[in-house]
Amino acid sequence: MKTAEKSGVAAASQRVLTGSGMIVEALKEEKVEVIFGYPGGAVLNIYDALYDGGIPHLLTRHEQGAIHAAEGYARITGKPGVVIATSGPGATNIVTGLADAMMDSLPLVVITGQVNSQVLGSDAFQEAPILGISMPITKHNFQVQDVNELPRIIKEAFHIASTGRPGPVLIDIPKDITATPGIYDYSKKVHLPGYKLQTEPDPQAVKRVAQAIKMAKKPVILAGAGVLHSKASNLLKELVAKTTIPVANTLLGLGSFPHDHPMSLGMAGMHGTYTANMALYEADLLINIGARFDDRLTGNLKEFAKFAKVVHFDIDPSEIGKNVATEFPVVGDAAKSLQLLLEESLEGGDTSEWLAHLLQSKEDYPLWYVEDGVSFKPQRLIEIVHELSKGEAILTTDVGQHQMWTAQFHGFQAPDKWVTSGGLGTMGFGLPAAIGAQVADKDGTVVAILGDAGFQMTFQELAVLKEYKLPVKVVLVNNQSMGMVRQWQQLFYKERYSESLLPNQPDYVKLADAFGIKGVVVSNETEFRVAFAEALTTDEAFLLDCRVTTMENVYPMIAPGKGIQEMEGVKP
Numbered sequence: 100m101k102t103a104e105k106s107g108v109a110a111a112s113q114r115v116l117t118g119s120g121m122i123v124e125a126l127k128e129e130k131v132e133v134i135f136g137y138p139g140g141a142v143l144n145i146y147d148a149l150y151d152g153g154i155p156h157l158l159t160r161h162e163q164g165a166i167h168a169a170e171g172y173a174r175i176t177g178k179p180g181v182v183i184a185t186s187g188p189g190a191t192n193i194v195t196g197l198a199d200a201m202m203d204s205l206p207l208v209v210i211t212g213q214v215n216s217q218v219l220g221s222d223a224f225q226e227a228p229i230l231g232i233s234m235p236i237t238k239h240n241f242q243v244q245d246v247n248e249l250p251r252i253i254k255e256a257f258h259i260a261s262t263g264r265p266g267p268v269l270i271d272i273p274k275d276i277t278a279t280p281g282i283y284d285y286s287k288k289v290h291l292p293g294y295k296l297q298t299e300p301d302p303q304a305v306k307r308v309a310q311a312i313k314m315a316k317k318p319v320i321l322a323g324a325g326v327l328h329s330k331a332s333n334l335l336k337e338l339v340a341k342t343t344i345p346v347a348n349t350l351l352g353l354g355s356f357p358h359d360h361p362m363s364l365g366m367a368g369m370h371g372t373y374t375a376n377m378a379l380y381e382a383d384l385l386i387n388i389g390a391r392f393d394d395r396l397t398g399n400l401k402e403f404a405k406f407a408k409v410v411h412f413d414i415d416p417s418e419i420g421k422n423v424a425t426e427f428p429v430v431g432d433a434a435k436s437l438q439l440l441l442e443e444s445l446e447g448g449d450t451s452e453w454l455a456h457l458l459q460s461k462e463d464y465p466l467w468y469v470e471d472g473v474s475f476k477p478q479r480l481i482e483i484v485h486e487l488s489k490g491e492a493i494l495t496t497d498v499g500q501h502q503m504w505t506a507q508f509h510g511f512q513a514p515d516k517w518v519t520s521g522g523l524g525t526m527g528f529g530l531p532a533a534i535g536a537q538v539a540d541k542d543g544t545v546v547a548i549l550g551d552a553g554f555q556m557t558f559q560e561l562a563v564l565k566e567y568k569l570p571v572k573v574v575l576v577n578n579q580s581m582g583m584v585r586q587w588q589q590l591f592y593k594e595r596y597s598e599s600l601l602p603n604q605p606d607y608v609k610l611a612d613a614f615g616i617k618g619v620v621v622s623n624e625t626e627f628r629v630a631f632a633e634a635l636t637t638d639e640a641f642l643l644d645c646r647v648t649t650m651e652n653v654y655p656m657i658a659p660g661k662g663i664q665e666m667e668g669v670k671p
Contacts, residue, residue: 116281117277118278119278121249121250122145122210123148123154127153131154132154133155134181137158137183138158139185139212141189142212142274143274145210157534159560161192161559163193163195163527165196166195166196166207166209168535169181170205171532171533171535174515178206182196182207182209182210183209184211184212187225190212190213190229190232191227191229197209197236197237197269198236201237203351203521204265204325208256208268209269209270211271213242216276237266240268241270242271242273243276245276254289262296300429300435305439306443307427308410308427313444315384317383318344318383318450319364319379320335320339320386322349323349323355324390327352328389331388336357339360341441343450345364346362346363347376348365349396350395350506350519351519351521352390359510361458364457364461365507366506370656371655372461373655376657376663385410386412387410389433391413402662402663402664411423466478474648475621475646482508482509483624483627483631492545493517493518493536493546494519495547496518497525497554498519498526499581503653505548530571530573532547544572550575552580562614565640570639575642577645579602579649580600581599586653618641622645
């Protein structure tokens with residue numbers, strides 16, 4: 100490009116805009132498709148700029164709904180979800196979502212309003228110290244003090260949120276900054292000397308992994324969410340085809356490897372399959388790809404993978420060796436690491452006895468439940484959801500029993516079909532996350548599988564389904580309790596059900612009708628099949644209040660303090 104042309108581009112990019120105008124223009128340059136938010140006094144200038152700014156905005160009915168919707172959007176698209184909330188209670192209402200996104204590595208850019216600069220620190224009306232509050236639960240946060248710095252900060256926020264290990268970034272903006280004019284220049288490149296990314300794996304480290312694979316007699320792969328974030332699912336399948344190493348998934352890694360593949364062992368962890376957990380316990384080589392060895396996966400660390408040498412592929416160096424000693428660390432993007440590994444010779448030890456053992460274990464110890472001929476089993480409900488949707492729907496959940504049954508019995512075949520709260524375990528997540536997922540995949544089928552307790556935390560977002568014509572199918576797994584809390588009280592607290600039972604419930608069909616959404620009650624398989632089939636054929640939202648077995652428990656289960664091999668409720 101000629102010098103004159105360069106100067107012309109620079110001149111075009113340097114304009115005088117108010118802070119609010121800068122925000123809108125920067126979001127356009129970042130190709131933001133939708134904003135999730137809720138207005139208030141400190142962000143009125145921003146909302147005025149959005150009025151004719153050309154970026155679609157989705158108004159949730161609570162700020163928590165906005166940020167969980169942004170998480171659902173980010174999980175399906177891989178792009179940063181954008182949220183706007185006002186100061187004070189608006190900002191504090193998004194704290195749960197920030198922590199949730201941080202734990203589950205979801206990219207968000209969250210803009211909060213703040214009181215005027217002149218009264219910061221004076222306990223002004225609707226002032227909250229969101230910078231300090233959010234510091235431990237964001238990848239990074241900013242408070243804008245000079246309007247001319249706003250373009251740079253927004254650009255850096257998107258870069259930080261979406262590179263390396265993804266995460267939420269918060270930008271706190273005093274109201275006077277949004278009204279102040281300044282020089283808008285979005286042409287500058289991001290320059291963050293202290294932000295060091297290691298996406299390229301060390302080839303020598305990968306070669307050492309290859310040697311370990313060739314020596315192993317009992318290898319197993321643990322596939323986590325990092326496989327999905329790096330779009331490495333096909334490379335994982337290639338690795339398994341080349342090595343015949345079996346695969347266990349973490350909760351958030353479901354869908355990274357096809358459930359029906361012969362080498363799939365299912366989900367590992369507290370409510371994982373017997374075969375997946377025993378494979379991790381008995382293996383002599385554990386290859387972790389993009390998982391963080393959290394406690395719900397490992398159980399008692401003294402018993403976890405106690406016979407194995409550990410390989411850990413992860414883009415975040417702080418995760419390697421944090422919980423589990425690692426002999427073969429590889430820092431870098433999972434896709435790039437797997438690509439290098441596939442270029443190596445991997446043929447080696449005879450693993451046929453190991454594979455035969457695991458295949459027999461899958462046959463002998465499948466997931467199970469007992470039909471009683473009277474009540475509607477929640478596990479059967481999940482199986483029918485998979486059957487009628489052909490396993491092609493995007494599923495979102497809250498946290499608890501219904502979440503575990505969905506993870507166990509749905510059988511995820513492809514990436515980006517599973518949106519759940521993993522690390523933080525957030526009740527109320529599922530419905531707003533379904534909103535974000537449906538916005539992300541406008542033509543896809545989205546099913547929100549929710550517990551009756553979690554649903555009551557965010558059911559006001561049904562209004563969003565109606566207003567924005569989002570055809571989310573809400574499947575309420577109604578066992579009239581906080582199911583997982585009740586299960587723990589049954590097993591570990593002598594059946595003292597302290598504040599976990601919910602016998603006095605609203606009429607969910609009338610509730611749905613109040614929002615202009617069709618709802619039905621079902622209490623057996625036949626009724627559910629008819630109603631869910633109808634829901635799938637309509638292009639509108641639909642709610643199914645499914646009355647399931649009230650005292651059903653999730654099994655297998657690893658009790659607190661037990662090793663991964665010490666499972667209760669395994670089929671005899």
